[in-house]
Each structure stands twice: as C-alpha cells, then as structure tokens.
Amino acid sequence: MRRAFRSAFFAVLALSAGLIASLEARADKLDDILSKGVVRITVFADVPPFGMMNAKRELEGFDVDMARLVAKSLGVKLELVPVPAASRIPFLLTDKSDMNIAAMSITAERARQVMFSAPYADTSLAVYGAKALAVKSGADLGKSRIAVAKGTTEDLVLSALAPSADIMRTEDNATAVQAYLAGHAQLLAANSVVVVELAKQNPAKEFDFKFALRRAPAHITIRRGEHDLLRWLDTLIFQSTLNGDLDELHKKWLGGPMQPLPAL
Structure with missing residues (x-):
C-alpha cells in the first residue's frame, strides 16, 4: 500500500515538474x-x-x-x-x-x-450603392450583386444576414472597390470611414448609404x-x-x- 502510494506521489511530482518546465520553456x-x-x-x-x-x-x-x-x-x-x-x-x-x-x-x-x-x-459597417437602387435592408438585395472583401467582418455579417444574396467575394478590399467602381457589382459592403475616402477619390461614382450592418x-x-x-x-x-x-x-x-x- 505504501509502495503504491509512494509511486503515485512521485508520478504526480514528476508530472508537475514537467508541466512547470513546459510552461517556463514556453516563450512569452x-x-x-x-x-x-x-x-x-x-x-x-x-x-x-x-x-x-x-x-x-x-x-x-x-x-x-x-x-x-x-x-x-x-x-x-x-x-x-x-x-x-x-x-x-x-x-x-x-x-x-x-x-x-x-x-x-x-x-x-x-x-x-x-x-x-x-x-x-x-467605425461602422454598411452597404452602399447608387441612389436610384431601392435597397433598404438585406431582404431588398434581390439580384443586385454586392462586392465585399473575403474574410472581413462585413463579409461575415452579410453572409449571415442574407445567405442567398449574390455576394461577390474578392481577395482583398481594393479588388472589391474596383469591382464596384467598374460596375461588376451594384453594391459595396465596406467600412463607413473607408467609403468617405472613396467618395472623395471618385466623385463621379455614387456611394449612397443603403443599410447598416453593425458598429465595428x-x-x-x-x-x-x-x-x-x-x-x-x-x-x-x-x-x-x-x-x-x-x-x-x-x-x-x-x-x-x-x-x-x-x-x-
């Protein structure tokens, strides 16, 4: 009985020592x-x-x-x-x-x-498009294609909000913007601060607010x-x-x- 207890004790001790050594070895x-x-x-x-x-x-x-x-x-x-x-x-x-x-x-x-x-x-995330496009919520997206950068919060929120929407996911933000500017997508999901800059740089393109996705x-x-x-x-x-x-x-x-x- 004592021998079994001692074996168990030393096993726990060895395990604890190994755990401590592992934690100490882990780089901070x-x-x-x-x-x-x-x-x-x-x-x-x-x-x-x-x-x-x-x-x-x-x-x-x-x-x-x-x-x-x-x-x-x-x-x-x-x-x-x-x-x-x-x-x-x-x-x-x-x-x-x-x-x-x-x-x-x-x-x-x-x-x-x-x-x-x-x-x-x-900042906040929202959907933008031409003024003439009647979109006020995810339910209004219909066949309007919306460009968004893959893996962004706007992509995640939009996908959950309107899973059946025509979402054009691009490799990066710049490609999503270019898709919207070139007319390959009728809507753009983006950060509100980013859109302010885009509107300044592209005065001939409309960035009318359609609906909010979330505060971000x-x-x-x-x-x-x-x-x-x-x-x-x-x-x-x-x-x-x-x-x-x-x-x-x-x-x-x-x-x-x-x-x-x-x-x-």
Whole structure:
C-alpha cells in the first residue's frame, strides 16, 4: 500500500515538474519582442485611411501610425507586414507577425483563434450603392450583386444576414472597390470611414448609404494565451486615450475627435 502510494506521489511530482518546465520553456511574446528588439505588425496596404501606399510607395494611415506608437512605446524597431484581410489571423497563427493592427473588429468566431485588445478606433459597417437602387435592408438585395472583401467582418455579417444574396467575394478590399467602381457589382459592403475616402477619390461614382450592418470598433489582435502582451496593449490604449495621442490620430486620419469607445 505504501509502495503504491509512494509511486503515485512521485508520478504526480514528476508530472508537475514537467508541466512547470513546459510552461517556463514556453516563450512569452512580450519578452520575445523586447529581447529581439523588433515588433512585426500586420497592417493593410489597400484600405485608406487605415493603411495605404502613398506617392512614395510608403505605408501610411491610421493603423500604420498606431503601429509606430506601439513600437515607440515598446522601445523596439517596427517591421510592417502588409496583408489582405483574409490573411490577418493566419499570419498571427503561423508566427509571421506578432500582432495585427488592421481595422479588425471583434466577433465570437474570431475570438476562438485570437485575443482582442480594448478598442482603439470606432467605425461602422454598411452597404452602399447608387441612389436610384431601392435597397433598404438585406431582404431588398434581390439580384443586385454586392462586392465585399473575403474574410472581413462585413463579409461575415452579410453572409449571415442574407445567405442567398449574390455576394461577390474578392481577395482583398481594393479588388472589391474596383469591382464596384467598374460596375461588376451594384453594391459595396465596406467600412463607413473607408467609403468617405472613396467618395472623395471618385466623385463621379455614387456611394449612397443603403443599410447598416453593425458598429465595428477596431481592436489590436494577438495569439491566444499571450496575456502579458494583451495587458500591455490595453495599458497603452488606456494611456494613449488619456494623454490625447489617440485623439490626435482620429483627427488626422478619421476626420474628427475621438468619441468614447465601448469597453471590452
């Protein structure tokens, strides 16, 4: 009896030691970033004003400036990794980036794969088209083709709202916009802030609001389990809200002061 008890005791002890060693061996992403002196951040290159290429072929935009703020606050170099919407989470899961700052809004499905920071920007998603097109809800879509970037929140919401609609899913946001501008689609599902920029750049094209899909605050996303990094990001967002850094970014890129954001 005693021998069996001792064997069981030592087995549990060995298991606990192995578990502790495993946890200690597991790299902490925040420590890893600080140790390497570099943070890799995925951003958009085709979604103004969040991320786009300027005339010098340099990345700029709200999220790009947010990424620079993160790197500066960490005291490390910044490596920007431009990706299409559908690649944002895969790049995190395959360790091709340390975090995602690319206008990503929260969904329960995404939260099964990644963790979301507190929101840092507030936007909304909606459907747009020509003024003459009588569409006021998902039920009115009928045979009107609607362009949307694959893997975006607007794609997910639209698919659930109108599964039988003629949805033209493109590889990235720029292709969805071009499909609408060229007349290959009669409607466009997009971020409200993005549409403001598109209307300025394409005055001959109508971007009449048809119906809202959902409010969509933007969050920084990281791999599940990186709680130290998540806490640091939440702290940075809180500090940047208090000291006015986020307000300045809103005025610079989104056309107005930062409004109160919902708590996560």
